[in-house]
Amino acid sequence: MKMHYFIKELGWKVLFSIVVMLFLIYLKYLAPFNIPLYLEALLAGTAYLLIAHKVIKDAFWTLMKRHRMSEQFLMTLATFGAFMLKDFPEALAVMVFYRVGQAFEEYARGEAHHNISSILNLKPKNVHVLNDENIMRDVLPKQVKIGDIIRVLKGESVPLDGVLLDDCAAIDTSVLTGESEPRSYFKDQVVPSGCINFGEVITLKVTTTYKNSSIMRLLNLIEDAAANKSVPETLIRRFAIFYTPCVVTCAFVLALVPLFFRDALFSDWLTRALVFLVISCPCALVLSVPLSFFGGMGALSKLGVIVKGSVHIETLAKLKEIAFDKTGTLTIGSFKVTRIVSLLDFVSENEILRYAAALEHNSTHPVAISIVNAALERGLHPDVATMVCEHSGLGLSGIVDEVKVKVGSARFINIEDHLTNNNTNNETINRIYVSVNERYAGYIEVCDALKPSASEALENIRSMGISRVLISGDRKEVAKIVQEILPLDKVYAEVNPLEKKEILQKEREHKSPVAFCGDGINDALVLSSADVGIAMGDIGSATAIEAADVILLNGSLITLAKALLIARRTYNLAMSNLVMVMLIKVLILIMGALGIANIWLAIFGDVGVLILSVINAMRSLHFYK
Amino acid sequence: MKVRMDIDGIDCPHCAAKLESLMQKEFGDANLNFAMGSLVVDTTIEDEEAVLEKALSIARNFEDGISIELRD
Numbered sequence: 001m002k003m004h005y006f007i008k009e010l011g012w013k014v015l016f017s018i019v020v021m022l023f024l025i026y027l028k029y030l031a032p033f034n035i036p037l038y039l040e041a042l043l044a045g046t047a048y049l050l051i052a053h054k055v056i057k058d059a060f061w062t063l064m065k066r067h068r069m070s071e072q073f074l075m076t077l078a079t080f081g082a083f084m085l086k087d088f089p090e091a092l093a094v095m096v097f098y099r100v101g102q103a104f105e106e107y108a109r110g111e112a113h114h115n116i117s118s119i120l121n122l123k124p125k126n127v128h129v130l131n132d133e134n135i136m137r138d139v140l141p142k143q144v145k146i147g148d149i150i151r152v153l154k155g156e157s158v159p160l161d162g163v164l165l166d167d168c169a170a171i172d173t174s175v176l177t178g179e180s181e182p183r184s185y186f187k188d189q190v191v192p193s194g195c196i197n198f199g200e201v202i203t204l205k206v207t208t209t210y211k212n213s214s215i216m217r218l219l220n221l222i223e224d225a226a227a228n229k230s231v232p233e234t235l236i237r238r239f240a241i242f243y244t245p246c247v248v249t250c251a252f253v254l255a256l257v258p259l260f261f262r263d264a265l266f267s268d269w270l271t272r273a274l275v276f277l278v279i280s281c282p283c284a285l286v287l288s289v290p291l292s293f294f295g296g297m298g299a300l301s302k303l304g305v306i307v308k309g310s311v312h313i314e315t316l317a318k319l320k321e322i323a324f325d326k327t328g329t330l331t332i333g334s335f336k337v338t339r340i341v342s343l344l345d346f347v348s349e350n351e352i353l354r355y356a357a358a359l360e361h362n363s364t365h366p367v368a369i370s371i372v373n374a375a376l377e378r379g380l381h382p383d384v385a386t387m388v389c390e391h392s393g394l395g396l397s398g399i400v401d402e403v404k405v406k407v408g409s410a411r412f413i414n415i416e417d418h419l420t421n422n423n424t425n426n427e428t429i430n431r432i433y434v435s436v437n438e439r440y441a442g443y444i445e446v447c448d449a450l451k452p453s454a455s456e457a458l459e460n461i462r463s464m465g466i467s468r469v470l471i472s473g474d475r476k477e478v479a480k481i482v483q484e485i486l487p488l489d490k491v492y493a494e495v496n497p498l499e500k501k502e503i504l505q506k507e508r509e510h511k512s513p514v515a516f517c518g519d520g521i522n523d524a525l526v527l528s529s530a531d532v533g534i535a536m537g538d539i540g541s542a543t544a545i546e547a548a549d550v551i552l553l554n555g556s557l558i559t560l561a562k563a564l565l566i567a568r569r570t571y572n573l574a575m576s577n578l579v580m581v582m583l584i585k586v587l588i589l590i591m592g593a594l595g596i597a598n599i600w601l602a603i604f605g606d607v608g609v610l611i612l613s614v615i616n617a618m619r620s621l622h623f624y625k
Numbered sequence: 626m627k628v629r630m631d632i633d634g635i636d637c638p639h640c641a642a643k644l645e646s647l648m649q650k651e652f653g654d655a656n657l658n659f660a661m662g663s664l665v666v667d668t669t670i671e672d673e674e675a676v677l678e679k680a681l682s683i684a685r686n687f688e689d690g691i692s693i694e695l696r697d
Contacts, residue, residue, distance in 0.1 A: 058689065066687070071639065109659065223629065223663055227656040237642055286639050290659075
């Protein structure tokens, strides 16, 4: 905690008043001597006016102009009351601590802002643009057009997304992915904005406008995240609206008691009223609960996890079950062809591969890409397939070299699937079957490795009492193998995209809340139907960002387990803070009503509780350790 | 269309909440983040300067000393 900033925020006037206040306390309670009353009043009054004149001015302006009793007005009223009772140190103290509380709120806001501003610092202030004559000029980010050529110097952050024109570049992507190791980007790859150029000068051709660049999308995400409030936060807001008028009314009622009861001592009941007035601000609640969630979001962002709202932290904290996608989520997602088998004499293995590659040529599915790559690696000239037709969930059909080819699942080729797997490695094998002119010709085996940390991560999640379920489009045998290696409670296999959503709904009926974790490529529907949707992947995947509630930028399952833990700690912190503040305030109110509380206790109940709850709330900023 | 602005000068989170509801009444969808000092408004008004002017007038009527700027 940066003490000197805080003291600077207070200013010399408040510090002077603190000294006077301490002296008056000493005089009243500890000193064996006394000074004349008028001297005490003068001392207190001077110090008071020094720090209170703006507060009093604002108080009456808001009352006259806006017909509202602002917090400043209530504080002014309380201090006037205390002066009337000749409680000079108390009167001064209320104002002093009110100012301290204000300074503290400003400080807390600065800390929260600072947490975000480290990302905000990556917002580019100017861009080095090369014009047609290769002369470099600095322009504002919003003036740069798509297609412009820009330079990023060593150590600078990339201002806009762009295609790399150099052969290679070393880029520090930690702000977008949480990865500490710099990543290599090669020619023609798109370098996202916000990353820092680790190496020498690079040249990029801009692909998006400033408003649509990766860094702006990330910043906007964080900003909009604040709008998605959790249940406690919405409750606090509504509570705060009626708390103040309630307490202030009670204060007035208490002050009027002596008018009706002869035995009541005026000073006693006025003190009780003042206690109520001083505690009438719910600021501690209104500030500390959102701050706890905010700190949690900040800690999560340090791990490379973006949460689109504190309501999702709440859901993650209460999570009972996670449903996982397989490819790209539990597995690395990049396939390799490991075996090609031909069952027909007149068709060679290479031809099987060639036919399959021709059909899969335009597909973006990882399996398709691996088949095409395998063909290229073997030097097989990529053929052109015509009349290519995609049969959803089954496979592709088309014509290659005047031959009718079908590529896909066993069902598609109309044969039985006899794949047995004696695989004890972390590998899951997929078989892609090929038929030539309606005859079953052979198959290609493609394997995808499970993420090395998957087992450990799922075990961690299990120990948190959260069920783990696999929902996969893969064959039953493949799913069974995964279940043998990873700690999963249930496995659904051969599920098509529509069924995925239904299965999720079914699971939600048994346990709630349920999360879905996928890589976002074709999981948009399921992601939005889960209680909380978690997407794996770079900030570049637009579909993932739109559909998901939580984004794991580095795709690590261990990070997911850590994130769940942080979510729980954050939620518990917010709730415990809430309860603590409520209890203290109610306790002091009761004591005040009964006449056992003095103004010092009230000040603690207001400013003391504020400082305590805010410091407690900010602990969540460090939860990533 | 979302208009993003930086807002400064609100002391108390309670007041921030009150100002936010005033903005919501005017613009339909508005979000004031006290900790970040940001005001984001989702409105059909095309002109960003007009939105800023409206927001400023609401803020000035509410309390003294609030400043709002367009985020560039």
